[in-house]
Amino acid sequence: MILVRIAIQTFGLALGQIWANKVRSLLTTLGVIIGVASVVAVIAALQGLRATVLQEFEKLGAKRVYIDGTLPRSQWHSGRWRDVQLKIDEVKAIRDRCESITSITPEWWGSYAVEYGDRKVAAAQTVGIWPTWHDIVGRQVIQGRPFTAIDDSERLFVCLINDKAIEELDLPREPVGEFILLAGRRFKVVGVVETVQLALFGGGDTSTEVFVPFGTAQVLNPDGWINDAWGSLASPDKVGDAKAEIGFVLSKMRNLRGGDEPTYQIEVLQQFIDQFNAMAAGITAGAGGIVGISLLVGGIGIMNIMLVSVSERTREIGLRKAIGARPMVVMIQFLVEAVTLCLAGGAIGLGVGQGLIMAIKAIPDSPLKDASVPAWAVLLAVGFSAGTGVIFGMFPAIKASRLDPIEALRHE
């Protein structure tokens, strides 16, 4: 009871002392300030980065599954990439037999010259797709219409372009109905697809894209490969089922046995999120190390100033003991002073950290625009600084509590 009362009184007195010796207190707690500011800034920055990354994944679609043929590392010399590419039958089999995949589209990639009038793009990225592509990939058709089943089955010479293509080919602002030359053949533009800007995943310099029905793409290049396929999950938590089902179908069609390495890969966005989280944890641990060191340095600063304080105030300690302060009470007094000093440093550190975050957020197009200091980071900072005070204030406090009153009073 008496200890609690003394702790509270000392806290008030110590705050007053800190205020009275502003510069000295600031210098003393510099280590704690830097430690807390950096931990707060790093945590807030990671939070902001995570928010941005999750938004990007959101844009990409959390339900999307990516399927691709791949050579296992052990076969890089012996095998041929061509042999492990997805076949259209395989894509159809997945479509028909995998319950957890609601729709799928192959992607048949090519690169052809595109011309309109006297404008020409030498190597435009061209993708052959099924009409299901629209729902799976989720890119909006901002003018005209999406592909239909007839476009594909009749192998019509129709195409979708992105808005970058309008610019690069100098097409009219409303290009639907215009004809462009793709690989030397006339294609009718039936729609315009939005260009998706991704800040983190290689966006920004998107150029002309042309989409054609899958069937038509096979006409353009009968020897082409299906480079990959995108599927859509029935729901995001069906990831495990989907992988098992696709794996089962492909293994069977490729005659793979139990021990064989798969010649395909199935990626889900959740994996990228997991990878990002692992990276974030790594950064946090690294930052934690820096923070630990600066708190150690800060703590030693605190210990030093407390030792100085104990020796400066030896007579005062002697007097306090002479008028009845128990050793425990003296110890609590000095401990509370150290903790108060550290907490003040922690508070300033929080402010500095917050300021850093504001500065980063103010940078235009910052990927950290959503950075903010979460409540638990504030608690963490407070806990860290109080802990530093207790640990490094303990030795000086014990020293003060053990002073002999008579000798202390005789001290000059």
Added chain:
Amino acid sequence: MTIRIRELSKVYKLGVERVHALRGVDLDIGKNEFVAIMGASGSGKSTLMNVLGCLDRPSRGVYELNGKPTHRMGAAQLARIRNEEIGFIFQSFELLNRATALKNVMLPMIYSRRHWRSARKRAKAALDRVGLADRMSHKPNQLSGGQRQRVAVARALVNEPSILLADEPTGNLDSVTTHEIIELFRQLHREGQTIVIVTHEEEVAANADRIVRLRDGRVLSDHPTAEDPIHRRWLAGAAAAAAEAALKEGLAEGAPA
């Protein structure tokens, strides 16, 4: 008996050397006594006072304060005794320079179980009692030596101790302020306070009702003031000196300007 001391000795160890500061002191002090402890430098006065004030523990012997055997107590218990039963006044005042007179006087009550709620009221009353009602918000460096010692007396009184101990309380004061402080002690004594003071000055001891003289850590003599031979000799000398001074003054007055 307020204080009961038997066979008290205190040995300081300085490396291999041993200093016998007290060698078997017996002493009883009753309620409302005013005792002066005298003796040459190094005779053990301060050592005795520190034991009486529970600041130090005897090497051997018995010290009972109000019937409680303090020589058997631990550090925390002694702290409590110091807080509740003892008022100690130091030669060099020992005030906190950062704090006002009022805060200085409130200090012992911070560590008290009983009085902390009424600390401010009690501190004001104590300052009033020593005649410093109008100096409460002054800091020690804004006070004279005598006023500082009064603050220290107020601080010693504030928890209503059963004994007031003062080790050379006037050692740092001039004769006028010494007189003031002694007058304060007399007043407290009249109000019923038990007082023990250490002094080198017969003039100060003259106000006590008993003089205990130490030599080499032993009680040399213990008499009521009026019966103390050394004090009587000093009184006679002082009277003669006063007569001589009066004579000189008379001569001076009689002389032509």
